[in-house]
Amino acid sequence: MDNLLDRWRKTDPAFRAFLLGVFFLGINAGILSSAFNNYLNDTLRLSSEQRGFLEFPRELPGFMVVFMTGLLAALPVRLWAVLTGLLTAAGVAGLGFLSPGYYPMVFWMLLWSAGSHLFMPVESVMGLRFSKAGGHGRRLGQISGMTNFAGIAGAGLVWVLAKTTGARIYHWAFALGAAASLVSAWLFYRVGGEEESVPGGKRFVFRWKYKWYYLLNILFGARKQIFLTFAPWVLVTVYGASPAVMAALLLAASALGVLFRQALGAIVDRFGERKVLLADALILLVICAGFGFSSLKPVLYSLFIMDNLMFAVRIARTTYLNRIAEKKEDIAPSLSLGVTMDHAMSMAVPAAGGLLWAAYGYRSVFYAAAFIAFGIFLAALAVDERPARPGPALLVPED
Helix, strand or coil: CHHHHHHHHHCCHHHHHHHHHHHHHHHHHHHHHHHHHHHHHHHCCCCHHHHHHHHHHHHHHHHCHHHHHHHCCCCEHHHHHHHHHHHHHHHHHHHHHCCCCHHHHHHHHHHHHHHHHHHHHHHHHHHHHCCCCCCHHHHHHHHHHHHHHHHHHHHHHHHHHHHHCHHHHHHHHHHHHHHHHHHHHHHHHCCCCHHHCCECCCCCCCCHHHHHHHHHHHHHHHHHHHHHHHHHHHHHHCCCCCHHHHHHHHHHHHHHHHHHHHHHHHHHHHHCHHHHHHHHHHHHHHHHHHHHHCCCHHHHHHHHHHHHHHHHHHHHHHHHHHHHCCCHHHHHHHHHHHHHHHHHHHHHHHHHHHHHHHHHCHHHHHHHHHHHHHHHHHHHHCCCCCCCCCCCCCCCCCC
16 A cells, blocks of 8 residues: 555656546546436436437537537647536536426436547547556556546445435435536646647548548447447346446446456557457457346346446557557547547437337347447457557656
């Protein structure tokens, strides 16, 4: 413990502020991940079709990321981070206290979603900024691990509130989430650094050289949304998982993820992105088979946790782009475009999945996901298999 505290004291103050901001924003994310599906079920009584179609507006800000970052391109990236904290705070507070019906809920959900999705390119750009040569995966893994550590706090809060507050759980949970986001905005404002932070640079970049990065993001968008939308929805509506159970599952995934994501970052640095992406596709096939064929709750709970852990493979896509990027100015807009491509699929897939569920049952959704996993495997085969090497990192500070 003394060694960890000593390393923390010696870390670049700007990176410390950024990590703490990630932690508090992660508390918000942990609360919403644990409680949002139960909130929709308990307060609005949505059907599976309605739940699927709700993902279109929820994912719309993700599709708009490339346009949001284009508008913000003249500002330092740290101010993008400040904006994420303010938007998520407003959105989550609105969900908790200003959503008497479906349409007000959608409005506040859009604000929360805009902040959450804007942070995706921010996290990657800032992670590369604070990386040393040859250690991009490790640094991104540390940041991702901090997000998971924060998820433990967020899920733990929901678990405690579920046991103590009864019907007012969502008011308390969302109030705490909004407060955490406000703290994150203040911490991000304190990051500073070179020119206050790395500027966003170009508004838009599309290069044929980056085609496999784009395709991997498109396929991930489809794969991700099936499991973000329908895996928890299956557990809640088919197997009766309570808010406490969902919080416990997210708590377990976050606890494991603290170490897993850091280890994955080191593995990417050591073995390269191609092997990691191939392994991800094979593991996804196992998860699809489990949800498609098993009715055992312990098996489904384990697969749900495993799937949450594998979302960390975004580290490999980020380091791949960093390795092949022609110039550092391409990175931020290319990451933003990747998020937009990801979410173009994220908006379409849940609605299609909801119709598939209604027509053929929930298992059919996961059979379809298996085909997506196969597509990811083929795309990963096309990735240059050279070991990851230092790319055009944005900044190499001392820590």
